[in-house]
Amino acid sequence: xxxxxxxxxxxxxxxxxxxxxxxxxxxxxxxxxxxxxxxxxxxxxxxxxxxxxxxxxxxxxxxxxxxxxxxxxxxxxxxxxxxxxxxxxxxxxxxxxxxxxxxxxxxxxxxxxxxxxxxxxxxxxxxxxxxxxxxxxxxxxxxxxxxxxxxxxxxxxxxxxxxxxxxxxxxxxxxxxxxxxxxxxxxxxxxxxxxxxxxxxxxxxxxxxxxxxxxxxxxxxxxxxxxxxxxxxxxxxxxxxxxxxxxxxxxxxxxxxxxxxxxxxxxxxxxxxxxxxxxxxxxxxxxxxxxxxxxxxxxxxxxxxxxxxxxxxxxxxxxxxxxxxxxxxxxxxxxxxxxxxxxxxxxxxxxxxxxxxxxxxxxxxxxxxxxxxxxxxxxxxxxxxxxxxxxxxxxxxxxxxxxxxxxxxxxxxxxxxxxxxxxxxxxxxxxxxxxxxxxxxxxxxxxxxxx
Numbered sequence: 001x002x003x004x005x006x007x008x009x010x011x012x013x014x015x016x017x018x019x020x021x022x023x024x025x026x027x028x029x030x031x032x033x034x035x036x037x038x039x040x041x042x043x044x045x046x047x048x049x050x051x052x053x054x055x056x057x058x059x060x061x062x063x064x065x066x067x068x069x070x071x072x073x074x075x076x077x078x079x080x081x082x083x084x085x086x087x088x089x090x091x092x093x094x095x096x097x098x099x100x101x102x103x104x105x106x107x108x109x110x111x112x113x114x115x116x117x118x119x120x121x122x123x124x125x126x127x128x129x130x131x132x133x134x135x136x137x138x139x140x141x142x143x144x145x146x147x148x149x150x151x152x153x154x155x156x157x158x159x160x161x162x163x164x165x166x167x168x169x170x171x172x173x174x175x176x177x178x179x180x181x182x183x184x185x186x187x188x189x190x191x192x193x194x195x196x197x198x199x200x201x202x203x204x205x206x207x208x209x210x211x212x213x214x215x216x217x218x219x220x221x222x223x224x225x226x227x228x229x230x231x232x233x234x235x236x237x238x239x240x241x242x243x244x245x246x247x248x249x250x251x252x253x254x255x256x257x258x259x260x261x262x263x264x265x266x267x268x269x270x271x272x273x274x275x276x277x278x279x280x281x282x283x284x285x286x287x288x289x290x291x292x293x294x295x296x297x298x299x300x301x302x303x304x305x306x307x308x309x310x311x312x313x314x315x316x317x318x319x320x321x322x323x324x325x326x327x328x329x330x331x332x333x334x335x336x337x338x339x340x341x342x343x344x345x346x347x348x349x350x351x352x353x354x355x356x357x358x359x360x361x362x363x364x365x366x367x368x369x370x371x372x373x374x375x376x377x378x379x380x381x382x383x384x385x386x387x388x389x390x391x392x393x394x395x396x397x398x399x400x401x402x403x404x405x406x407x408x409x410x411x412x413x414x415x416x417x418x419x420x421x422x423x424x425x426x427x428x429x430x431x432x433x434x435x436x437x438x439x440x441x442x443x444x445x446x447x448x449x450x451x
Contacts, residue, residue: 016400018080029063036092092128226298245318
């Protein structure tokens with residue numbers, strides 16, 4: 001296939017380029033300077049939950065090295081930095097009193113970004129729920145979380161809104177509700193639909209309320225929220241039961257949170273059992289309360305899912321067939337290397353409202369035992385960005401792209417084994433070493449390299 005060269009300028013002058021990180025995965029300082037514990041601080045101490053019993057206690061030590069890292073962003077010509085605020089660093093008990101040192105830390109990070117000419121993009125919730133709220137009333141399973149989240153968002157909007165233009169409310173609500181409250185493989189480690197359904201509803205309410213609160217308190221802010229996406233395919237094309245299973249997976253993986261936000265309710269057309277969410281947990285007025293108009297939709301995509309009917313799998317009656325079994329290429333997380341999935345996700349989400357901008361807030365490639373040589377990542381990023389450009393050429397309003405991730409970091413239950421970073425972090429010394437991909441991205445952003 002003959003490719004024409006594509007450069008940064010071809011994506012448009014108003015296209016945002018950056019890298020993404022999250023607080024628990026890079027900050028460390030888990031109990032420093034008055035920070036309260038999060039559900040992840042507790043979860044990593046439970047035997048058998050994290051590969052090699054690793055933790056985010058120190059992570060990349062961004063809490064102490066943020067100035068060094070922000071200078072490195074500038075050296076790599078990265079214009080935007082997406083990071084999250086740790087809720088328990090601001091509110092150690094999740095509500096009530098604030099922690100002045102934690103409040104000051106994020107001022108320092110924001111100010112350092114602005115001093116280097118880097119646009120901060122803040123995520124308000126990237127999974128590190130204050131442990132006090134989980135232990136006190138069940139976290140996302142309890143409706144009380146919505147009001148406490150509103151208070152947290154209100155504080156951040158008032159405190160940082162004069163400096164920060166770009167905001168995201170929740171990071172991948174399907175991921176933290178399913179992995180944390182249905183499957184039990186992420187914090188807080190709960191299982192079952194009795195936990196998952198209320199967590200979904202309360203996260204969906206918090207998502208919409210967060211959009212409303214931020215836009216009211218910071219009218220000039222550009223407010224979005226981010227969704228994990230995995231375009232679904234049936235294992236056997238045209239097979240009715242596989243097709244039906246793929247539709248159910250699509251309803252959960254791709255539609256469950258964006259459709260209530262956009263006023264369409266839960267996707268019960270493809271998966272009628274999802275009606276139990278509203279039947280069991282909604283209160284009068286919730287249908288309207290679930291709806292809010294963001295300024296953009298964040299798309300986070302790494303791969304697709306290929307689904308086969310399986311009668312013995314409860315509730316969803318199907319399961320993904322891993323790429324290894326299908327003879328497809330895969331990366332260190334076990335996900336298929338399928339860059340076209342990014343285009344397919346953008347196309348799917350653009351159909352809700354073609355006027356609503358989309359931003360790729362995460363996309364990347366995982367390796368292992370990697371130092372600074374990463375040709376596989378460079379090849380993947382080039383292929384993925386071609387899919388973004390393809391979407392743009394079809395009229396889809398894609399307005400930004402953020403690589404996951406800046407630094408090799410703590411990848412949740414997988415610990416430090418999978419490396420998504422464009423910067424290698426030596427685990428013994430925590431020294432930073434830009435990889436070939438970081439240098440390629442720098443040159444691409446400078447107009448000196450192409451796709």
